[in-house]
Amino acid sequence: MVLRFVSSEVSYDNTKGSMALTNLQKTLPGPKGWPFLGVAPMFFKNVMEYIKVLPQYGDIVEVTILGRKIVYILHPDDIERVFITDRENFVKGTLFERTKLLLGEGLVTSEGELWKRQRKRMAPSFQPKHIDPFKDAIALAATESLEEFGQGGVKNIDSEMMALTLEIALRILFGTSSGDDVEVVGDSFTEISDFFASATGGFLPLPLWVPTPGNLRFKRSFAQMEQVVSRILQERKTQADPGTDLLGLLLTEDGMEPMEEKQLRDEIRTLLLAGHETTALGLTYTAWFLSGHPEIQDAVAEEIQGLTKGGPVEGSHYEDLTLCRNAFKEAMRLLPPAPVTARETVEDAELGGYRIPARRVVILSMILTQRDPRWFDQPEEFRPERWTPEFEKSLPRFAYFPFGGGPRICIGQRMAMMEGTLVLAELLRRFRIERVEDKLPKLIPSLTLRPSRPIPFRLIPR
Ligand code: HEM
Numbered sequence: 132m133v134l135r136f137v138s139s140e141v142s143y144d145n146t147k148g149s150m151a152l153t154n155l156q157k158t159l160p161g162p163k164g165w166p167f168l169g170v171a172p173m174f175f176k177n178v179m180e181y182i183k184v185l186p187q188y189g190d191i192v193e194v195t196i197l198g199r200k201i202v203y204i205l206h207p208d209d210i211e212r213v214f215i216t217d218r219e220n221f222v223k224g225t226l227f228e229r230t231k232l233l234l235g236e237g238l239v240t241s242e243g244e245l246w247k248r249q250r251k252r253m254a255p256s257f258q259p260k261h262i263d264p265f266k267d268a269i270a271l272a273a274t275e276s277l278e279e280f281g282q283g284g285v286k287n288i289d290s291e292m293m294a295l296t297l298e299i300a301l302r303i304l305f306g307t308s309s310g311d312d313v314e315v316v317g318d319s320f321t322e323i324s325d326f327f328a329s330a331t332g333g334f335l336p337l338p339l340w341v342p343t344p345g346n347l348r349f350k351r352s353f354a355q356m357e358q359v360v361s362r363i364l365q366e367r368k369t370q371a372d373p374g375t376d377l378l379g380l381l382l383t384e385d386g387m388e389p390m391e392e393k394q395l396r397d398e399i400r401t402l403l404l405a406g407h408e409t410t411a412l413g414l415t416y417t418a419w420f421l422s423g424h425p426e427i428q429d430a431v432a433e434e435i436q437g438l439t440k441g442g443p444v445e446g447s448h449y450e451d452l453t454l455c456r457n458a459f460k461e462a463m464r465l466l467p468p469a470p471v472t473a474r475e476t477v478e479d480a481e482l483g484g485y486r487i488p489a490r491r492v493v494i495l496s497m498i499l500t501q502r503d504p505r506w507f508d509q510p511e512e513f514r515p516e517r518w519t520p521e522f523e524k525s526l527p528r529f530a531y532f533p534f535g536g537g538p539r540i541c542i543g544q545r546m547a548m549m550e551g552t553l554v555l556a557e558l559l560r561r562f563r564i565e566r567v568e569d570k571l572p573k574l575i576p577s578l579t580l581r582p583s584r585p586i587p588f589r590l591i592p593r
Pocket residue numbers: 238239240250401402405406407409410413467468469472473532533534535536538539540541542543544546547
């Protein structure tokens with residue numbers, strides 16, 4: 132039997148799907164914090180320190196942040212109930228309303244019938260038979276852009292990876308990319324991320340019509356990005372051939388109704404943005420961990436040299452880049468690019484023996500559950516070698532979930548793994564990565580887990 136932390140008044144066996152409750156607790160454990168502010172000062176001061184405190188309270192932990200109660204769900208079995216078994220009662224809800232300013236009713240933010248229809252409509256384009264051929268475009272983009280690194284030197288890998296993954300996203304979606312588009316979308320996106328990261332943007336949002344500097348910058352950046360998307364769509368409409376890129380697939384999937392213009396724009400913006408920053412962060416943190424473990428880095432580089440034999444990394448190498456893939460995977464365990472996701476209860480819910488009232492925000496925390504010593508030996512250690520097939524089989528289903536889970540699991544998961552692995556392989560094939568600073572900068576929890584300032588690395592040609 133798998134034991135788990137339970138409050139003293141409640142006990143149950145979690146090896147069966149349903150639980151024999153002996154009591155239903157209404158008062159949830161958790162750190163008290165300040166009146167109204169709750170744990171906000173800690174949360175905004177240093178999120179990595181803040182999260183360390185939470186598991187001490189159990190698998191279900193309640194906190195208050197700026198007057199709002201939030202419940203963390205830390206046990207894989209409860210996460211499974213939120214993502215799968217009881218999913219009708221856990222919707223994306225109000226926390227995602229703000230994200231709609233950016234992503235409209237695209238796949239990340241839509242709900243109900245609209246989401247169901249769109250997911251069904253778009254899923255075929257993300258099947259391996261369609262996605263796998265993009266491996267070559269990814270490898271080529273990595274080769275071309277890392278060529279520009281020349282003899283290496285000190286580079287801010289975070290911004291370099293952002294530019295590269297955006298370039299890849301544009302190439303996959305639209306077939307080509309122009310330097311201007313990469314710049315406009317990249318700059319706009321940086322402004323937009325700052326908007327979502329600001330304390331007021333996240334927890335005490337002012338309506339967009341209030342002309343605060345942040346709101347004005349957001350609107351300007353959004354309009355600039357929209358111009359790029361609209362222009363590309365317009366160009367495509369005038370072409371006879373829909374194209375073999377992702378947009379072409381989305382426009383022509385057999386037996387599917389065409390998407391309305393606004394819906395298509397929302398989906399394109401979603402795909403462009405949901406994928407590139409997350410993948411860039413995954414790569415940046417992988418570089419961070421590998422630069423702290425030269426012996427692991429050397430082993431990964433050896434695997435790459437053995438496959439590429441002096442030539443550039445190619446799409447066909449992907450399957451055999453096991454160590455490289457595992458390094459990316461392990462980095463996403465310790466520093467998941469999407470550190471949490473959120474749902475809101477529709478009606479009262481029961482989880483882990485506690486009553487969670489209707490309209491309560493629940494947080495599923497990748498960054499906490501993936502560091503839980505019950506599932507991972509030496510959980511704070513970077514150990515890519517732990518990812519054997521046997522280990523994966525032995526893990527509870529939601530002990531590791533950097534891409535979410537259930538029907539709303541990341542549609543770009545396969546693409547992200549290909550991209551992370553192939554870009555990392557080309558980077559390590561060319562360079563040894565060394566740290567310039569011995570500590571990571573402060574991390575900011577926004578839509579993603581971003582560093583608060585650039586992270587420099589020294590790249591030394593191999
Ligand atoms: C390392 C890279 C990535 C990470 C860590 C990541 C993470 C996630 C997570 C955690 C979710 C679930 C959110 C939730 O349930 O609330 C999600 C959903 C989604 N992701 Fe990703 N993602 C990555 C790359 C990508 C890429 C490359 C694309 C597109 C090309 C993409 C497109 C999407 C979309 C459209 C959804 C919404 C799916 C739905 O609700 O039906 N992601 N992603």
